[in-house]
Structure formats: structure tokens, C-alpha cells
Amino acid sequence: MSGPVRQDKFRVEGMDCASCAKKIDTAVRRIGNQVSDVSVSVTNGTMTVTHKGLEADTITGQVKKLGYKARHLGESQPSALAEPEAPAAACSGNHDHDHDHDHDHDHGHNHSGHDHQSHNHKNATQDVKETSPLHMHDHGSDDDSKPWWQQSKARLTIAAGAALVAAYIIGHFVPQYSLYIFSAAMLVGLVPIARRAIAGARFGTVFSIETLMTVAAIGALFIGAVEEAAMVVLLFLIGELLEGVAARRARNSIRGLADLVPKTARVEKDGQIIEQDAASLLVGTIILIRPGDRIAADGVIISGNSAVNEAPVTGESTPKNKETGDKVFAGTINSDNVLRVEVTASAQNNTIARIIAQVEEAQESKAPTERFIDRFSVWYTPAIMLLGAIVAIAPPLLMGADWNEWIYKGLAILLIGCPCALVISTPAAIAAGLSSGARRGLLMKGGAVLESAGHVTAVAFDKTGTLTEGTPIVTDIIAFGKDETEVLRFAASVEQGSSHPLAIAILKAAADKNITLPQVHDGAALGGKGVTGTVEGQAVLLASPKAVATKTTVSESDMQRIAALNDQGKTVSLLMIGDLLAGGIAMRDEPREDARAGLKALQNQGIRTIMLTGDNRRTAEAIGNDLGMEVHAEMMPEDKRRVIGELKAAKQIVAKVGDGINDAPALAAADIGIAMGGGTDVALETADAAIMHGRVMDVANMISLSQTTMANIKQNITLAIGLKVVFLITTILGITGLWPAILADTGATVLVTANAMRLLRWKP
CATH class of the missing domain: 3.30.70.100 (Alpha-Beta Plaits)
Structure with missing residues (x-):
């Protein structure tokens, strides 16, 4: 076929x-x-x-x-x-510009005649083929959804336990038949195990755990240790049951995020508010979010402002103030006021669904340690069977020892050798680590990334939108011929309606001070130099110092003041009202609130921190000196890649942190590429990991999570192998037998799994 x-x-x-x-x-x-x-x-x-x-x-x-x-x-x-969240994602301001931004002459933003049309907020995913809804609608198997005691493994374990109890009771009254009674009790649990062993052997897996258990139990039956054999089978089934409960807990930990999204949403339709299934919301739908409601979809606020509690998704303890134009995420909680939100992603493509999909895919990617354990276990199980056979046969044949005694010890070695605890030691910890990170906004593409992150010795950051917020703010108002309030009032007036980042910064500063703006007439851009207009009957010019110097004389002391601000990485625009040099406004893209603390945390771990930026040297060094880090400025993408290569040649393990789009060469060249501040959009396709919430501190947290996970894996491997070595020795010396042997394996499996599950409680 x-x-x-x-x-x-x-x-x-x-x-x-x-x-x-x-x-x-x-x-x-x-x-x-x-x-x-x-x-x-x-x-x-x-x-x-x-x-x-x-x-x-x-x-x-x-x-x-x-x-x-x-x-x-x-x-x-x-x-x-793989789908972009919106066309704007590729140029959302969260990237370094790979060209020279000479702030001495670059206020000159082009307003294009102040044609300020409203932006289209429709999401690109409206025109993209919807992805499979599997992650949203099939979060568990039928068995997973039942309580543990109703699941098939639990029913088998309970039946085997009941049979063993019945055998003890009946055997007490008719001890002469105890061999047959306990054999029957053992078969209740052993038959399903043996069937799985035979099926596994038929289809290519000869040396399975079920094979070890079946051989050991049947061997015990032949040497008359039937009570022990029945108890061993029961303990094995209990171990499998506990293993299953732990596995389901790990499996459901990240899927619990899906329950954060409400089942229904209040939708505006034909002037009416109707209840609709949240899973069926289309991109572009307008939904109404009342105070106290969970938000049913990713979207953009089109009216209203409120505090939104993002703790269920991000772990942030403080609600964020959101207003018109801000993004909101499915599963977060509206605190104060009614919000009208335009849906920008379907249920199958929202933030929660993407996190779940990312982690599930990541958990399928094995870490190097896990791959080694898998390869090791292929040889381990046959080796244990060979060792068990040698222990059972060699002493009686070569030294005339008692056959029953040494066959018993050989069977015990088979049980000790069950590799459950060893095999699960790594994947359980990796799965828990990936899930724990994802719930806190640290997304990693597989166990290899989680394992490698802990070995990083150098982190290279972009500047704009990574170390900084990505949008300028007003930092200084300079008063020459007018006071500061008047300077800001006239500057904001002439910028009204503009969508340029510097204009937005000036307008926001005026709004923060509750300044009422007069109307502007004859507004026009001056082709890369500045902007002009008439305000309150006076000609107003807001432009770069070079442009203003062609209109009036700027004193030496004023130029020195401007130069000092430029040295701090600030852009200065000067304001003329008529023929008067009224003052100036300095702006800068400021470091993220946690940038200093995040870099300090890395440096405290002995990790080298480096800035790689396409911005001009003076601006970059001002920010770099402020943050206390090494600076490489005025770099093209190939320059950034070259620096990454030089660091790796110097035996550094390098993480590159950026937006994952315009820095793709450097991200690909680094040992680990981390997308910063881009959430779960297209940046994830380029990078190995993503910091969903744009915090510099989360780079250190990701490295810390990796180190914690690797320590957990080492503990698990030590526990699994250590217990086996101890019981192997005690069995050969005749101190322990079948019961302690299987108890050691079951106990080790449970302990290893429980230890791994501790990672689910990890906190940054």
C-alpha cells in the first residue's frame, strides 16, 4: 500500500x-x-x-x-x-535597529503631513489557516479523567490485593493447599503482566520489565516461594499504580492552564450582548469583560481601562493597569471596570493554548542525559538477566552450593535490576522543570535546552526592547526663554495627532501632567528635521539642535548642556516660539525596571553580560555604563554573529537574548537563543527559548531553573543506582530476599518521581 x-x-x-x-x-x-x-x-x-x-x-x-x-x-x-500573532509583531519596537541613530540630529521624524489614520488592529491570524484543536479539546485520556481508584491499573491492583488477602485467610484454614491457593492468588496479577511480556517479546522488546517480573515470579513458584511471589507481584502492581498517578500529575500540571479560560464569553452582536461558547470566538469579535470576570480570549482593548490581574498566567503579584490599545491575555482577570476587547486570536491559538502546545512539544524532545539513560537501559536489562543467571547457576555448579538458595538470590537480583527508577529519573525531572518554567513564562524548546541553560557562562543582550522598554520617554525639560510647563505645552501641541515614538513620548508627558493642549494649525513635517505649526497665533518649531541652529543662535553654555544630555544617550529636541529659543526636551529609551537587578543576578552567578546593539556608540555606552555591562555598539547583524563566534571560540557557553527576528543570525549562532519580550509569537520559531513577560531577571531565573533541574536529575540517578547497589550486595550476602528487592525497586521509582515532582513547586 x-x-x-x-x-x-x-x-x-x-x-x-x-x-x-x-x-x-x-x-x-x-x-x-x-x-x-x-x-x-x-x-x-x-x-x-x-x-x-x-x-x-x-x-x-x-x-x-x-x-x-x-x-x-x-x-x-x-x-x-509557527504562526505570527500579527503582522506588526515583526516590527513592534522590540528590536535593535541595525543602523546608526545619531541623536545629535535626529529628532526629525516625518509626520507625512500629519495624516493620522487609525491603525488596523486586526490580527493576521484571521487570514491564517487555523491549527489543530487537539490541544484545546483533548487534554487527557478517558482513563486520565477518572479518579485513580477507578482506573484499570487500580482495579487490577485491588483485585490482586484482595486475592492475596483471601489466600492468607483460606490458607490459614486449609494449610495443606496453601501452595495452590497462593499460586492462584499470584496468577491474578501475574497473568496480565505475563501477557504484556509475551506481546512485547513478539513485537521486538524481549528484555522488558514485565519479562524480569514474569521470570522472577515463575522461578519463585518452582522453588516453592509462592507466598513471596504473590506479594512481589502485588508490590510490582502497586509500584506501577503509583508511577501512573505521578505521571498523570505531571501530565495534568501544565494542562491545568486550559481550565483558566472561561467556557463562555459575553459577545456584542447586533447591538445585543449574548453568551457564546468561548472556544468558538472568531478573530475580530467584540467581547465585554465585566469586573471580576476572567478574560475569555487574547485581544486588544478598544474601550475602557482597568487593572488586570495576570497572576494566573504570569505569576505577577501586582495587577497591571490596562487602557485602550493594550493587549490582554486569555485566562487573566479584569479587576475594576468594564472592558470592551477585540479578539485577536482564536481559542486554538491564544496564549494559553500556545503555552500548552509549546511545553507538550518540548517534553517530546529528549535531553542529552535522557538519551544516554535510554541507550544505557538497552544494555542494562540483558546484563541484569545475565547476572541473575550467573548468581543462580554458578555457585551450585562450581561450588556445590544449595540450588534453591542461589536460584532464590538470582531471582531477587532480577527484581532488583528492574530499571524503572533509573529510566524515569531524567524524563520526570525534565517534564516537571519544563512545566514549572512554562507556568512562570519561561518557555524552553525541549530537555536539551533546559539542560544546557545551566551551563551558560556569557549572555549577550540586544539593547532596544530587550534591556530597554523599546519606547522613549521624556527624561528632561530644559527651560531657556519659557518655564518648563510652557515648553512642554507648546511642544506637545505641535505634536498632536502624530504617531512617531518621540511625539508619543512628548504627548504622554503632557498628559501625565494634566496639561490642556491648545489647537495646532498648519502642522507640517520638515523632512527629517522636525515639525512646525501655529499654536495660539505663534509660529512653533520643534526640531533637532542642528536644524534650530540655522534659525537662531544657541549659546555655548546651552550647547554644553545639550551635549551633556547627548552623552547620557538622550535625544534632545529644541523648541522655538516665534524667534525665541524657548527650551528643549530630552528623551531616552530607558532601561527596563528590572534590568539592573537582572544583570546583577547574572553577574553574581559569575556570568559575563554583554550588550550587542546597532545603536550609536554614545547612546549604547550611556545605557551600558548605567547598567554596568560590556558594550559593543554600531553593529550589523553579521557583526553580532561574529562576536558570538568569538565568545564560543574562547570556550564560553553563550546565550543570546533578543527579539528573535532581526537578530536571527546571532540567535542561531549562540548555544542558546532566547526571544525576549515577544511573548509566544513568531520569535519562538527562531529562538530555542522565550521569556514571555519581557523581564531581564527571567534570564537568570531560566538559568537557575536549569541548574535546579540538573541537580534534581543527579539526585534521582544517585537514588536509583544507590538503592540497587545496596540491595544487590545484601541479596548476595543473604541478608535480603524477594520482598525487599521489589520493595526497593518500587520504592526507588516512587521516591524518584516524587523528587522530580518537587520541581513543579519551583519559584523564581
């Missing part, structure tokens, strides 16, 4: 460890040459199969033969993360 290559996704129930995943992967690949790739994710409980012309039932049937339930979810679609 042949056909086009396609990719199908399946939900797999009962798959709670890496060993299960390996068996399923091997079995599905054995279907035939139509299968080109299989990706199994224990954390997500899913399997993605790339194939040519197979029926879904053929794949699910193969999985069911192994004893697992499989359900076809549909053809897999490209991730929502």
Missing part, C-alpha cells in the same frame, strides 16, 4: 514510564516499511506516527496487542507557535 506521507496523532492510555514508551515505539515501527518515524511522549500520553498509507486502526491495533489502549486523535497539524 502506498500514498502520501502523513502524520497522525494518538492518545495512549496506561503508558506511564519510558519502558512503556520504548515498547510501543518498537512495536509500531515493526508494522512495516510504511512507518517512517514514531515519536512517543510519556508526559503527554501521546504518540505521533509518520507513515505512508496506513489505516489508523492498524496502528491502534498494534498498540492494543501490547496491552495499552490507543485512540486516534486525527492528523497532526503544524504547531500554533
